[in-house]
Amino acid sequence: MTNLSSWVEIACDESGFSGTNLLDPASPVITHASVDLAVPAAAEVVAVLRSRVRHRSEYKSKQLLRSEQLEWFLTTLRGHAHVHLIDKTGYVAARVLELFTEEPSYADGTSLGRDHSEAVQRLRHRTGFLAAFVDMTRTKRLRLIDQAAIDRFFATMPSDLPELREVTRAQVEAMMLRLIDDDPAIPPPLEPLVPALAETLLFWSAGERSVAVVHDEQSALTRGRVARLGELLAEAVAPAPPPLHSFVQVDSREDPRVQVADLLAGIARRQTPELDGLLEPYFCSATKSSQVRVPTSAPDRVRFPPDR
Known part of the structure; x- marks a missing residue:
């Protein structure tokens, strides 16, 4: 204990x-x-x-x-x-890469996961593609794969991003099935x-x-x-x-x-x-446990602001 x-x-x-x-x-x-x-x-x-x-x-x-x-x-x-x-847009862009270019993990989106910052910067302005990704992965109450949503995802996918060139439809459909089935190993994207x-x-x-x-x-x-x-x-x-x-x-x-x-x-x-x-x-940009400070203990009382 x-x-x-x-x-x-x-x-x-x-x-x-x-x-x-x-x-x-x-x-x-x-x-x-x-x-x-x-x-x-x-x-x-x-x-x-x-x-x-x-x-x-x-x-x-x-x-x-x-x-x-x-x-x-x-x-x-x-x-x-x-x-x-x-940053919500950066978060969505990183989720695309983590979901379809590697095995998803609860480390995704944290300082313990892979650094996709360079690809995210190139992807964050592709708002049509990111919107298609959000629409496709919004799986609540979904029981079957939405093929039209996958069509939009591939139709808007940037052709100049090397990280996404190997992503296939079969791979996306397999991941969507895991999301629909609420695979506990996959963090919610x-x-x-x-x-x-x-x-x-x-x-x-x-x-x-x-x-x-x-x-x-x-x-x-x-x-x-x-x-x-x-x-x-x-x-x-x-x-x-x-x-x-x-x-x-x-x-x-x-x-x-x-x-x-x-x-x-x-x-x-x-x-x-x-x-x-x-x-x-x-704010603290360094979030790995070896890089952050330990906060001080809480005060017994607070100091009141002066009357205005």
């Missing part, structure tokens, strides 16, 4: 997730935020924010962006929070929250401890998917402690830590030049 001192509990939420509509230009990124605040500290943060607005119900990031408390909020969380950002959770675990575990996750309710993060992800990460970092200690989903309205993560995710998704300096400490 893992010793108490060797694990940390974090709370997570996302902003910008739009289901399988991953190519909407109005919402180009997803942010997955996590905090290591204790419940009392998070409750104080939420109470401070609510005390300054007329409507005392759920406080949203849009309100905070227009508030004088924004800088206080981001400063208060510094050292106790992390944001993983997903249109669910970016799965690799986002992986990167979040790698960040907080830092090769030194395990992570207990409290997450806002998300249908993409099923028990089976999280278990398979946990197994992959444990094998990848061994002999270090397994990154995933436990995983529970909660109603965000009932956990102030998740509410704080939700606010941070919403703010981080709306990046502006004015916010860049305040947000920079929450």
Whole structure:
């Protein structure tokens, strides 16, 4: 059993997730935020924010962006929070390569998988092809292969991308059958929250401890998917402690830590030049466990912003 001192509990939420509509230009990124605040500290943060607005119900990031408390909020969380950002178009482009040029793995979309960045840059602007891929792999409630969708996929496939030249129709049909049959070995190609959770675990575990996750309710993060992800990460970092200690989903309205993560995710998704300096400490480009820092412990109390 893992010793108490060797694990940390974090709370997570996302902003910008739009289901399988991953190519909407109005919402180009997803942010997955996590905090290591204790419940009392998070409750104080939420109470401070609510005390300054007329409507005392759920406080949203849009309100905070227009508030004088924004800088206080981001400063208060510094050292106790992390944001993983997903470029949706790049995510889709990488899924094409991972699904049809190699054996899919739960490492796909994470720093543990193969680096397809060069091909992704060449592919990300082929929006017609990427849209055809999304349409083809949207297999929920599908019982038979959609041959018309495969036709569109091949009709729009770029001829100048060497990585895709060997992809055959038979190969695509075989993969689609596996997706339709819900092959547990294949990570869902249109669910970016799965690799986002992986990167979040790698960040907080830092090769030194395990992570207990409290997450806002998300249908993409099923028990089976999280278990398979946990197994992959444990094998990848061994002999270090397994990154995933436990995983529970909660109603965000009932956990102030998740509410704080939700606010941070919403703010981080709306990046502006004015916010860049305040947000920079929450992003981490190096996510391999040997390259990330261990966050400090949560404060007992938060410092209140001055009255305006």
